Amino acid sequence: MKIYRATIIKSVCHRVNRTILSNLKKSPYFQTFCSMSVVITIVMMLVIGNSFPNMALSRSLSQTPSSGGGIPGSSSRASAPNINGIHNQSSSATPVYSSQAASSILGGNISGRVGSSSKIVMINFDDGYKSQLIYAKPILDKYGFKASFFIVCGKVATQPYWMNWQDIAQLNKDGMDIESHTMTHAHLNKLSTNALTYEIGGSKQCFASHGFNTTILGYPLNLGSDKPSVVNLVAQYYNLGRSGTDPLMFLNCNGYAKDLQTDCSTYLANGKLTHANRYDIRSASFYHISNKHNFSPPEMFQVFLQIVNSQIPSNSNGKINAIPIIVYHNLTTSIQDYTPISHASSTTVDLFAQEMKYLHDNGFKVLLLNQFGFDPTNNVFYIKNVPSSANGNTTKAATLIRGTSP
Secondary structure (H helix, E strand, O other): OOOOOOOHHHHHHHHHHHHHHHHHHOOHHHHHHHHHHHHHHHHHHHHHHOOOOOOOOOOOHHHOOOOOOOOOOOOOOOOOEOOOOOEOOOOOOOOOOOOOHHHHHHOOOOOOOOOHHHOEEEEEEEEOEHHHHHHHHHHHHHHOOOOEEEEOHHHOOOOOOEOOHHHHHHHHHOOOEEEEOOOOOOOHHHOOHHHHHHHHHHHHHHHHHOOOOOOEEEOHHHOOOOOHHHHHHHHHHOOEEEOOOOOOEEOOOOOOOOOOOOOOOOEOOOOOEOOOEOOEEOOEEOOOEEOOEEOOHHHHHHHHHHHHHOOOOOOEOOEOOEEOEEEEOOEEOOHHHHOOHHHOOOEEHHHHHHHHHHHHHOOOEEEOHHHEEEEOOOOEEEEEOOOOOOOOOOOOOOEEEEOOOO
8 A cells, every 4th residue: 555654844844944945035134144044944844844744644453354344444353352452462573762862853842822812723523432532622622723623424332442422422512513524434545436436425325314414524544535436426425525644624725835736726727636626635733653653742742833833834813724623443452452553543542632622722713624614716715604404504604714815
């Protein structure tokens, strides 16, 4: 399986450096003295960026279904998960935790306040782990945050570590967003048309039969969003689709360094799919193992700070052009359950609590993914107000923030 690696710091540095260079051109008094330091800074930041943990973005080993059709996170040798959704299996991998690792690899802490009106985050949870309800929801409630939960419909209540329909109904009642993560968490890029219809359309119907109107599909393992046959079927059943591999989602889809698209059209003029569009919203899932280094929770907190603050060069004066969308999977109270390679997308409860506290204390606004709207005339995303309702339907949507049309 092809592995996509998201170099988070390079994306952030690209935006920062572009802003710096723009300002230098406008300041002849400083251009001569600063040009060499800018070049050196860019080179150093890109070198540091190569050491950043791969955010793997839902392609982690802990989310790979076994060949035997087991749940995500299992392998053919794994024992059944406990109530937290963690598999009790041993690992030969030795974690590399050191006090110097975070400062040398991650480039130091990001702290201090910026304009709170320009800071927005969207929080997502994938798969439907019971641990999300048990551990994450009380923390969200503490700070008044809401999140979007992407549930694998065919796995609901099939094991103790998955949520049941009563759990999901309670999340919805409390203002959480319930969305589709297919029927079985299958690899959408490898399925026949009939199998795709079952996974994509069948999941839509599955949720509808339980009273939930799901309007967004989350691609399992981020697979399929680059295939027209998959995307076209998603478009038949859903308003939006969410994939991964980027720290920021640009509302006008033109902020990705390696892509030439100028708006959020689904296809380029040559017929190829664009990198980001209404059926490929970009997001970042934590993957705490990269380059044979197992990043500790304190190190991953530094990565979290980098991601949520990477929007700063793009947003100012209340104008939102880019939003970090963070995807969580299983939560655990045990560092022993966090450490194994097979649990690479797990998050400790303490780390999650620390991250939510940071968002609260630093004035971030936390929105639901279904607060994304799409303007098909200008091919840009915008943020809308989505009041909660019993069945999750969107009502009385009012435009709050709109991406800049190209």
